[in-house]
Structures are given as structure tokens and as C-alpha cells.
Amino acid sequence: MDKPKIAIHKFASCDGCQLAFLNMGPELLELAAMVNIVHFVEAGMVAPQEEVDIAFIEGSISTEEDIERIKFIRKISRQVISLGACASSGGLQALRNLADGEQWLTELYPEPQYIQSLKNTHPLKKYIKVDFEVWGCPVNAGQIKQLISSLLLGAKPQQTRDRLCLECKRQQRVCTLVVKNRVVKHLVVKHLVVKQQETGQQACLGPITAAGCGALCPSVGRACYGCYGLADNPEPHALSMRLEGLGFIGREIAQKLLMIHSYEESLQKEAQQLSTKQRDIL
Amino acid sequence: MLTTMLTKTLTKTLTKTYHAITKNDLQTLLDILNQSYQCVGPTVSEQTLKYSSISKLSQLPLGYIDQQRPGEYQLLHNTDSKDYFSITTGAQGVKPWLFKAQEKLWTVSKQDGRIQFNSQLTDEKPLAIMGLRSCDMAALKLQDQHFLQQQFQDPYYAGHRDNLFIIAVNCHRSTETCFCVSTGDGPEIKEAYDLLLTELEHDFIIQSGSSAGHEVLAILAQQVTLTAVTEQQALEKQQRLNAAAQQSRTLPDRPIAQLLAHRLNHQQWNNIAERCLSCGNCTMVCPSCFCHSEYDEPELDLQTSHHFRQWDSCFASEHSYIAGFHFRKETRQYYRQWLTHKFAFWHEQYGRSGCTGCGRCISWCPAAIDVTEELAILCQETSCHVD
Numbered sequence: 001m002d003k004p005k006i007a008i009h010k011f012a013s014c015d016g017c018q019l020a021f022l023n024m025g026p027e028l029l030e031l032a033a034m035v036n037i038v039h040f041v042e043a044g045m046v047a048p049q050e051e052v053d054i055a056f057i058e059g060s061i062s063t064e065e066d067i068e069r070i071k072f073i074r075k076i077s078r079q080v081i082s083l084g085a086c087a088s089s090g091g092l093q094a095l096r097n098l099a100d101g102e103q104w105l106t107e108l109y110p111e112p113q114y115i116q117s118l119k120n121t122h123p124l125k126k127y128i129k130v131d132f133e134v135w136g137c138p139v140n141a142g143q144i145k146q147l148i149s150s151l152l153l154g155a156k157p158q159q160t161r162d163r164l165c166l167e168c169k170r171q172q173r174v175c176t177l178v179v180k181n182r183v184v185k186h187l188v189v190k191h192l193v194v195k196q197q198e199t200g201q202q203a204c205l206g207p208i209t210a211a212g213c214g215a216l217c218p219s220v221g222r223a224c225y226g227c228y229g230l231a232d233n234p235e236p237h238a239l240s241m242r243l244e245g246l247g248f249i250g251r252e253i254a255q256k257l258l259m260i261h262s263y264e265e266s267l268q269k270e271a272q273q274l275s276t277k278q279r280d281i282l
Numbered sequence: 283m284l285t286t287m288l289t290k291t292l293t294k295t296l297t298k299t300y301h302a303i304t305k306n307d308l309q310t311l312l313d314i315l316n317q318s319y320q321c322v323g324p325t326v327s328e329q330t331l332k333y334s335s336i337s338k339l340s341q342l343p344l345g346y347i348d349q350q351r352p353g354e355y356q357l358l359h360n361t362d363s364k365d366y367f368s369i370t371t372g373a374q375g376v377k378p379w380l381f382k383a384q385e386k387l388w389t390v391s392k393q394d395g396r397i398q399f400n401s402q403l404t405d406e407k408p409l410a411i412m413g414l415r416s417c418d419m420a421a422l423k424l425q426d427q428h429f430l431q432q433q434f435q436d437p438y439y440a441g442h443r444d445n446l447f448i449i450a451v452n453c454h455r456s457t458e459t460c461f462c463v464s465t466g467d468g469p470e471i472k473e474a475y476d477l478l479l480t481e482l483e484h485d486f487i488i489q490s491g492s493s494a495g496h497e498v499l500a501i502l503a504q505q506v507t508l509t510a511v512t513e514q515q516a517l518e519k520q521q522r523l524n525a526a527a528q529q530s531r532t533l534p535d536r537p538i539a540q541l542l543a544h545r546l547n548h549q550q551w552n553n554i555a556e557r558c559l560s561c562g563n564c565t566m567v568c569p570s571c572f573c574h575s576e577y578d579e580p581e582l583d584l585q586t587s588h589h590f591r592q593w594d595s596c597f598a599s600e601h602s603y604i605a606g607f608h609f610r611k612e613t614r615q616y617y618r619q620w621l622t623h624k625f626a627f628w629h630e631q632y633g634r635s636g637c638t639g640c641g642r643c644i645s646w647c648p649a650a651i652d653v654t655e656e657l658a659i660l661c662q663e664t665s666c667h668v669d
Contacts, residue, residue, distance in 0.1 A: 030582040149580040158577060162562075162598040165648075169566030170383035170593050172374060174328045177648035180356045181329050201354075207559035207648055221328060232599035235559050235613060242353075242559070242649050 004053040004152065007039035008083075009073055011059025011066050012093055012121060016138030017084035018042045018058050024141040031145075034152060051076045054151060060086040060093060062121045074128040079151070082124050085137035089229060090263035092137075093121050098262055123263060132157055135210055137227035137260050143212060160211050163231040164224055167211035173218040176202040177242075181221060203243050203256055208234040229261050236270040250274035299499065301508035302485045302515055305364065309339045310505050311449075311477075311488075312412075314498060319410035319447055322379070324369060329357055331372030333379070333411065342366045350457040350641065353650030367413065367481045370457045373567045373646055375418035376411055380442045381425060381572060384592045387438065391586040403437060408445030414475075415453050416468030417460075417640035421569030422448075423474060427632050428572045438591075447494060450475035454522035459641030461531040461654055467638040469526035482518045487511055531641065531654045534661040539635070541661045542626040546618065550659045555614035557649045562595030564643035564653075565620060570636045573601065596620050625657065 008018055021028060022043065031037075035054075039047045055077035061070055074080055085091040096104060097120040105112040124130050134143055143159065150157040168175070180199055204223035206215075210231040217224050230236075236257060243253045254271035261267060303311075315321045316337050323336040326343045336342065345363035348370055349356045357369070388401040414422070429439035453460075453469040462468030471478055476495035480487040488508070490496045502508070511519075565571045575594035580587040594601050596619045602610035610616055628636035637653075644652050 027582060034582055034584070145582060146579065149582050149584065152584055153580055160600065162600055165561035165563050166566060166593070166595055166598060169563060172332065172378060172383070174330050174373070175563060175646055175648060178353055178355050178646050179329045180354070204648070207561035233560055233611070233613065238557055238559050238649060241557070
């Protein structure tokens with residue numbers, strides 16, 4: 001039997017998710033023995049038109065050309081898998097959907113007429129059927145390995161949407177929402193950088209975020225940023241109420257909630273509620 | 283294995299010997315234990331208390347106390363204090379050393395066209411754990427009940443449990459979230475230990491509770507002086523235990539199990555659900571919670587696959603997924619499942635409540651939900667039902 005063919009395509013993104021393949025290390029050689037990687041620009045293989053069994057897509061859809069290209073990829077691929085936050089929920093750049101993108105263009109670029117982008121940026125699922133979503137910002141090599149071996153075995157990939165808290169506590173990590181260990185802040189006072197140790201808990205998004213990263217941030221004593229997207233049955237309102245109780249202001253909480261997965265309606269709704277208490281969230 | 287368990291139970295009834303040793307003598311005890319065991323004990327790490335390998339007395343949390351409140355944990359350090367065990371509990375006790383948070387159960391591989399299963403039974407150095415409190419000891423008994431039921435013994439748990447050597451410690455203070463007096467599990471430890479320490483201002487009272495403990499005590503007696511416990515020391519022990527029994531939190535003095543079972547539609551479940559993050563932290567830090575899930579990790583060559591089990595939680599949606607259907611979908615239902623299992627249905631399963639009053643679910647709840655407060659409302663004389 002011929003080896004299954006795979007392709008890795010890139011849209012608006014930072015390339016971090018593709019790196020998960022290269023970060024597999026020696027296992028990438030094992031993978032190459034099992035599949036035929038036909039298109040992976042970052043690793044040197046270029047064949048975007050070739051029909052494949054599995055297409056991994058990194059990045060969000062941001063231009064008219066992107067729309068045409070993703071539709072074409074769907075036609076030539078048996079399975080389409082979104083890789084990471086941008087492809088699955090628009091990613092960081094979806095923040096512009098909440099603001100006036102046109103105004104940003106004129107403010108940021110000296111010659112904005114050369115930039116042609118959609119008014120809003122969207123995840124793949126807005127334009128095509130996605131067979132499986134891999135979440136993360138970025139995704140990691142373990143997820144890729146688990147996903148591909150499952151697909152090769154003909155099994156449905158198992159990727160948890162349970163909360164980060166479970167993964168975190170299994171590793172005996174210390175809860176940043178409980179232990180008073182708020183990070184040192186660097187403030188600039190009269191041109192001098194002053195370190196200020198705040199006492200209190202950190203604003204961790206772990207309780208609403210899906211597991212999968214291995215509790216990377218809590219393992220170094222930092223609060224979760226929510227990279228892996230919303231967990232099943234998330235409670236963003238209960239979390240923002242608790243964070244307010246811990247002394248965080250609405251603006252801080254809203255920015256935190258929206259940073260990576262602002263495309264999620266429940267997060268937008270929560271941020272909106274916070275902004276009615278305090279104007280000018282973004 | 284079973285016989286060892288039996289021996290341990292029988293030797294509990296052996297005459298207990300009470301002696302006093304100096305605080306520095308504890309180093310000799312650590313040296314003795316480290317010869318045959320991997321010795322772990324409480325250490326200060328990441329602004330909290332964690333159990334990790336210890337060989338030196340200086341690794342113990344000398345002078346530290348923990349300040350625990352709902353959703354809050356903070357360590358304070360008193361440099362004048364001579365106490366090693368003023369700190370009560372961290373997020374975990376002995377559970378992660380026996381019922382491991384993640385453990386490989388077996389590996390399956392294709393060999394000569396056949397499928398071969400290899401289980402990964404443990405072959406570790408036996409463990410000696412120092413510092414378990416009355417709440418931990420009571421919870422250990424609950425975990426034993428669950429994992430070592432007569433005909434259905436869990437070989438993985440049993441493997442870790444078999445040679446466990448326990449140096450329990452009587453509490454001489456309680457933290458704000460403690461309520462072991464109310465569950466009847468503390469503060470004094472009465473059974474199932476190998477050695478028991480009670481810390482006094484200048485000494486420890488040490489007593490053995492098993493033949494293994496007696497052996498270690500005999501070796502210790504060859505290297506340090508075991509003195510008879512004076513009347514003064516016995517009095518100080520009692521005073522310190524009395525101090526630990528001063529707890530402000532209690533469980534409602536009402537038939538909790540019966541009341542909860544009939545109040546599944548109480549308004550308070552909705553009230554809790556407004557605050558509960560459904561994060562499952564309470565179940566992760568609970569020393570008696572035993573739920574787990576299993577998963578596979580296939581190798582890329584498709585010839586080998588590893589089968590793991592890991593701590594699961596009744597707050598996880600996948601935990602209530604059976605045959606294509608989630609039978610619990612809302613936070614109200616998740617929390618109710620946890621609380622009613624722990625305080626009501628545990629009685630039917632294991633003859634008592636599943637709570638030993640350690641207060642971890644209160645301190646480590648990121649939403650500061652206090653189980654004693656919620657139970658007080660749920661078990662009030664007049665209940666408030668909604669349909």
C-alpha cells in the first residue's frame with residue numbers, strides 16, 4: 001500500500017504550529033517513514049497542488065486569495081485538519097475584528113493602499129468543512145504525533161477538551177489563582193525601571209481553558225493565557241467575577257480573556273459585560 | 283501482599299511504646315530510613331508545601347506556618363520558631379505516591395503477528411513518607427478501602443502501597459480551613475501508622491504502631507537515647523493536641539447524607555453554580571477522590587501502543603460521557619454529583635462519608651467555595667426546592 005500523503009499549508013500565522021513538526025526531533029524521521037510529506041514549505045517540500053490524504057492548515061483566512069486557496073485545498077485533500085489557534089478560531093489577529101481595522105491600517109502603515117485584506121479574519125470553518133481541530137498557540141509535537149498515529153490506525157483522534165486545571169494538578173503544579181505569588185511588575189518611574197512585587201493571586205485562565213499544553217505556564221509559576229481555547233462547559237463569567245474579587249479591574253480581565261481566542265462569542269460577551277462596567281476595554 | 287497488609291493491621295494492636303527524642307535525633311531517623319527506603323517529607327517549594335525526597339533535617343519546613351482561607355494559601359515564616367511541623371497541609375498528601383496522577387498500565391505490541399500485552403508493575407524502592415496528618419491517615423484508609431477491596435485489588439495501587447512506611451505526625455495547630463474534629467478524624471492520629479511523632483517545644487514524642495515501626499525504633503535506640511516520656515511532656519502533648527482541636531469550621535450537626543439525598547433540587551445548587559468554575563480542583567486535591575480515566579498513546583510505527591490511566595474528575599464533561607451521551611451537562615450537576623457522592627452516597631459505598639475534614643477543597647478552590655458553608659445551607663431545617 002502506498003504511504004499516505006500529507007501536506008502542511010500556511011495562512012495568516014506566525015509559523016509556530018508548523019514548527020511542532022520540526023520539533024518532533026528524531027520522531028520526524030519515524031513519521032517520514034510512515035507518511036509521504038509532499039508539501040511543507042518550511043522543510044523544503046513544495047507541491048501545493050498535489051492531492052493528499054491529510055492536509056494540515058496553519059493560520060487564519062485574512063484575504064480574498066486565502067478564501068480561494070483554502071477552498072482549493074479542501075477539494076484536493078481527503079482530511080483537512082486545522083492546526084492551532086489561528087486556523088481553529090482566528091487567533092491573535094482576530095482582535096482586529098473587534099476594532100476598526102481600516103483605521104489601524106492608516107495608523108500603522110505609511111502606504112496602506114498596498115494592503116489588501118478582508119475586513120475581518122476568520123477561522124477555516126467559516127469557509128470549509130474541517131474534519132478535526134487541533135488547538136494550541138502553538139500546538140505541540142505530542143499532539144501531532146498522537147493525531148497522526150491515530151489517523152494511521154483508523155481511529156478517531158482523542159484530544160481532550162477537559163480543563164487545564166486537571167492537567168495542571170495532575171502534575172502537582174501550584175494553583176496560581178490560590179497561592180499569593182503575583183508576578184513582579186516592572187514599572188518605569190522617572191526613566192528608571194522599578195521592580196514592584198505585588199502580593200496576591202494571578203489572573204489565570206486555566207479554569208476555562210482546554211488542556212493539552214502540559215500546563216506549561218503554571219509549571220513556571222505563571223498564570224495560563226488560554227492558548228488552547230475554551231474547554232468544555234467553560235464558565236467565563238464565574239471566572240471574571242472571581243478575578244474582580246481578587247482585585248483585577250474589568251479592563252485587565254477583558255484583555256486577558258480576549259487575547260488569543262477573541263473570536264469566541266462567549267468571551268466577547270463576557271468582555272462586553274465587563275466593558276459596560278468600565279468603558280474603553282480595547 | 284495481602285499477608286503484609288494483614289500483619290500491619292494486626293500489629294496495630296501491639297503494645298505501643300512511647301519515648302522522647304531530641305529534635306536533632308530526627309536526623310538519625312532520616313538516615314536510618316534512607317538506607318532502605320526512598321524517604322519523602324514536607325518541604326517548602328513554590329510558596330507552598332510539597333512532599334519531596336528528604337535526607338537532611340534542614341529540608342523540613344522549620345518555622346513555617348500556612349495561612350489557608352477559602353481560595354487562598356500563603357506561607358509565613360517565623361525565624362524564632364523551633365517547630366518543624368507547624369505547617370499543616372499542602373495541596374497533596376500521600377495520594378499521588380500511591381494512586382498516581384498518571385501511570386502507565388500496560389504496553390501492547392505486535393510480535394510475530396501476535397498481540398502481546400506487557401503490564402508495567404512497579405519495581406521501585408519502597409517509600410517512607412513523613413508528615414502525614416490525621417486527615418491524611420483517614421483518607422488513606424478510604425483509598426485502601428477502594429483500591430484494595432478483597433477480590434478486586436488494584437495491582438498498581440497495591441504495588442505502591444505494599445511496602446509503604448508511614449511516619450505520621452500529630453498536628454499541634456489547625457489552619458482556618460481545617461475541620462477534622464467535626465468529621466471525627468482528628469486531630470490525634472490513633473492507628474495505621476508505623477511511627478508517630480508528636481512535636482513538643484524541645485523534643486519529639488515518638489511511638490511505633492507496627493512491627494516495621496518497632497524495628498526502626500529499635501535501630502534508632504542503638505544510635506540515640508530514647509528517654510521515657512515525663513509527666514510534663516505528656517501534658518505538653520495534650521495541650522498541643524488541644525490547640526490543634528480549636529477549629530472554627532464544622533459540618534452541620536444534622537443527618538447530612540439523608541438530607542442531601544432528598545434535596546437534589548435545592549435552590550442552593552444554582553447559587554453555587556453561579557460561582558463554581560467547574561475546574562475540578564476540589565477533586566484533584568481531595569485525598570479520598572479516586573476517579574480516573576484511561577487513554578492510549580500509540581507509537582508512530584503503529585506496532586506498539588501504551589495504555590495509561592490518570593486522575594479524572596466528576597467535573598470533567600468526558601467523565602459523564604457514556605454511549606454517545608453526556609448525562610451531566612451543567613456546572614450545577616457536576617458540583618451536585620461531587621458533593622452528594624462525597625457526603626451522601628459514599629456512606630452506601632464504604633460505610634462512612636468520604637470527607638476527612640482536611641479542608642483542601644476549600645483552600646484550593648479558585649472560586650473560594652467553602653464546602654462547610656454550602657452544606658450548612660443545603661442542610662438547613664427548612665429546605666428551598668425549585669423544580
